[in-house]
Structures are given as C-alpha cells and as structure tokens.
Amino acid sequence: xxxxxxxxxxxxxxxxxxxxxxxxxxxxxxxxxxxxxxxxxxxxxxxxxxxxxxxxxxxxxxxxxxxxxxxxxxxxxxxxxxxxxxxxxxxxxxxxxxxxxxxxxxxxxxxxxxxxxxxxxxxxxxxxxxxxxxxxxxxxxxxxxxxxxxxxxxxxxxxxxxxxxxxxxxxxxxxxxxxxxxxxxxxxxxxxxxxxxxxxxxxxxxxxxxxxxxxxxxxxxxxxxxxxxxxxxxxxxxxxxxxxxxxxxxxxxxxxxxxxxxxxxxxxxxxxxxxxxxxxxxxxxxxxxxxxxxxxxxxxxxxxxxxxxxxxxxxxxxxxxxxxxxxxxxxxxxxxxxxxxxxxxxxxxxxxx
Ligand code: EAX
Numbered sequence: 001x002x003x004x005x006x007x008x009x010x011x012x013x014x015x016x017x018x019x020x021x022x023x024x025x026x027x028x029x030x031x032x033x034x035x036x037x038x039x040x041x042x043x044x045x046x047x048x049x050x051x052x053x054x055x056x057x058x059x060x061x062x063x064x065x066x067x068x069x070x071x072x073x074x075x076x077x078x079x080x081x082x083x084x085x086x087x088x089x090x091x092x093x094x095x096x097x098x099x100x101x102x103x104x105x106x107x108x109x110x111x112x113x114x115x116x117x118x119x120x121x122x123x124x125x126x127x128x129x130x131x132x133x134x135x136x137x138x139x140x141x142x143x144x145x146x147x148x149x150x151x152x153x154x155x156x157x158x159x160x161x162x163x164x165x166x167x168x169x170x171x172x173x174x175x176x177x178x179x180x181x182x183x184x185x186x187x188x189x190x191x192x193x194x195x196x197x198x199x200x201x202x203x204x205x206x207x208x209x210x211x212x213x214x215x216x217x218x219x220x221x222x223x224x225x226x227x228x229x230x231x232x233x234x235x236x237x238x239x240x241x242x243x244x245x246x247x248x249x250x251x252x253x254x255x256x257x258x259x260x261x262x263x264x265x266x267x268x269x270x271x272x273x274x275x276x277x278x279x280x281x282x283x284x285x286x287x288x289x290x291x292x293x294x295x296x297x298x299x300x301x302x303x304x305x306x307x308x309x310x311x312x313x314x315x316x317x318x319x320x321x322x323x324x325x326x327x328x329x330x331x332x333x334x335x336x337x338x339x340x341x342x343x344x345x346x347x348x349x350x351x352x353x
Pocket of ligand 1: 063064102119120122175201221222238239240243266
C-alpha cells in the first residue's frame with residue numbers, strides 16, 4: 001500500500017511540475033495518468049513514437065541505441081501491436097537511457113510511473129535474487145539452449161517472481177553472449193585481464209566472475225560507460241557484439257575478445273496495473289504482439305553480430321577468438337561461491353545438470 005501511495009504522490013508531483021505528454025490517454029496505471037509520468041521533455045530526438053491515432057499508449061524505455069537489437073525488436077512489437085489492435089494500441093519507444101538506467105526503469109515500472117521497459121537481467125537480482133542464476137559464466141552453450149531454459153519451467157517461474165514487484169514479466173528477449181573489450185592490448189587468456197579495471201553491470205555474479213578471472217570488476221550503469229572509458233576510470237567493458245557495435249563502443253576500444261563469458265537475456269516488463277487495465281481482447285493483442293516480436297528480436301540479434309564484427313574489423317578493431325575451454329575452467333570457481341553470492345542452488349543444479 002505504501003508503495004502505491006508513493007507512486008500516486010510521485011505522479012501528482014510530476015504532473016504538477018511537468019507538462020503531460022500529448023497524444024491520447026495512455027493505459028490507466030494505478031491512479032496515475034501515465035501520460036503525466038514522463039514529461040514531453042523526456043522525448044529526445046531518438047524517441048520512436050507510435051501511431052498518433054492510437055488511444056492506448058505504452059511508454060517503453062531501454063538503455064540501448066536506436067540502431068540496436070533491443071529497439072529493432074520494440075519497433076517490430078509496435079507495428080504488430082497496432083496491427084493486432086486495429087490501431088487502438090501502440091508503443092512509444094525511448095532509447096538511450098532517456099527514461100533512466102535499467103535499475104531506475106525497473107523501479108518505475110513497478111511503481112507504475114512508466115508502463116514498460118526492456119532491460120538486461122543485470123539489476124534484476126537486486127529485486128528478485130533467484131534471477132542471479134542466469135548471470136553465471138558459461139551457463140548456456142548456445143542461444144537455443146538458453147531459449148529452452150528461458151521459455152521453459154525455470155524462465156517462467158522467474159518471470160512470475162516479478163509479480164510482487166508490481167511487474168508483469170512478459171518474456172525473455174536477447175541481449176546475447178557477452179564479450180570483453182579494452183583499448184590497451186589483445187586479451188587472449190584470463191591472465192591478460194590481470195590488473196585491468198573492467199566495467200561490469202551492477203551485478204554481483206558478473207563482478208565475482210571478473211574478479212575471479214583476475215580483473216578488477218568496476219560496476220556502473222551503462223549510461224556512464226563512455227565518460228568512464230575516456231577518463232580511464234575503467235580500462236574496458238563487457239557486452240554483446242550488438243551493443244558494442246550499435247553504441248559505437250568500438251570507436252574507443254581497439255580490442256574485442258570473443259570470450260562468450262555470459263549469455264545475457266533481456267526482459268520485457270510492463271507494470272501490472274497497466275496490463276490489468278486492458279480488456280481481455282487488448283491483452284490478447286498485447287501478448288501475441290510481444291510473443292511474435294520476441295522471436296523476431298532473437299533472430300535479428302543473432303544475425304546482427306556477423307555484420308557488426310565485420311564493421312568493427314573494417315574500422316581497425318582487433319577481434320580475437322580465444323580458447324574458451326581455458327576461460328571456462330578459470331571462471332568455474334564462481335560456482336563454488338554460489339552460497340556467498342546468494343544463488344538458489346536448486347536452480348543452479350536444474351540448469352547445469
Ligand atoms: O541492456 O548495462 C549493460 O551492459 C547492458 O548490457 C545494456 O544496458 C543493455
């Protein structure tokens with residue numbers, strides 16, 4: 001109840017201090033006129049607004065670039081949602097951290113301050129600890145193995161655990177296998193990481209893994225990465241190729257090592273109140289559009305990497321293939337820290353057997 005009161009108070013304060021977004025009413029969201037939740041000033045040049053005529057609008061935020069694989073999936077969902085709802089519903093897409101970093105956006109969706117977000121699993125264990133199992137190194141050998149787990153019993157049960165946060169976890173989309181970049185030297189074995197400050201997400205399992213490999217894990221929000229790289233606060237960072245290329249990280253990082261250390265999903269979330277405000281017909285259209293867009297986004301993500309690697313090589317980036325067995329052996333020690341990392345051992349066993 002306190003959360004709901006806070007959310008309403010926050011919405012009133014924001015509504016009084018900002019101009020509401022134009023364009024039709026948005027989904028009712030627990031007493032807040034959601035179109036007051038994100039002021040016009042939040043609409044940057046990168047915002048991708050849905051059809052003007054749609055009456056039910058969902059603001060969806062992501063930290064990633066408009067050209068990247070997250071936003072391409074959201075654009076597909078925007079189009080499908082308008083088609084399946086006969087133009088009644090749409091998405092207004094806010095890339096490049098316009099609505100805040102991943103942790104902020106997840107909190108705001110939970111408090112119905114914004115309707116939706118598409119975020120990596122990075123910050124989620126801070127709210128639902130069982131998600132941490134997905135951030136273990138070399139947990140999945142392939143995207144297909146990841147999809148089977150994420151779309152199956154384990155993934156479904158994890159998404160359900162978002163409900164107490166006021167969030168309907170719609171589905172797992174793809175961020176991809178995470179590679180490491182730096183601007184100093186080629187990284188071939190874990191020994192090459194020694195003494196390097198590597199930006200990680202604010203995720204204990206990722207931090208423990210990079211520290212175990214000999215680096216100094218330096219957690220920060222994605223929006224801070226370019227300043228940190230330019231100021232030398234960190235020597236490198238780690239992300240899937242699609243992020244490294246679409247965010248143009250390769251322009252300030254000469255070396256990319258294809259270590260595939262983590263398979264990184266991302267999660268499409270909608271505030272429970274915004275979803276519950278829909279009719280059954282609207283829910284069906286929303287769920288069908290999200291499901292179709294998930295398949296499209298995963299396929300787009302896998303196809304994107306090949307071209308992206310060539311773009312980076314053409315720009316003079318050294319892309320290094322490594323002996324992953326050496327990396328997997330070195331990272332395996334993190335599994336022995338499962339207890340201290342608060343990992344659900346039953347889930348670890350389920351996913352590693
Ligand atoms: O979700 O923070 C990160 O490194 C994430 O991969 C990025 O925000 C996309």
